[in-house]
Amino acid sequence: MKIFYRGYVIDEEIRSISYSVYGRRPERPALTARSTSREAMEWIDGNVKREGILEATRTLETAAR
Secondary structure (H helix, E strand, C coil): CEEEECCEEEEEEECCCEEEEECCCCCCCEEEEECCHHHHHHHHHHHHHHHHHHHHHHHHHHHHC
């Protein structure tokens, strides 16, 4: 089963044991593996937050120059 969440794909490899998280399109690289779908979603939430912070930092650095 595949779960699409915030542009990522969570692939249920072995039910309730192994869930792989794949990145956004077009490449969709494998990013991590978690033991539950909830853990996978929490990892994605953290990754989305981290990407947002990094993007904001880059924007501020560009504006300061």
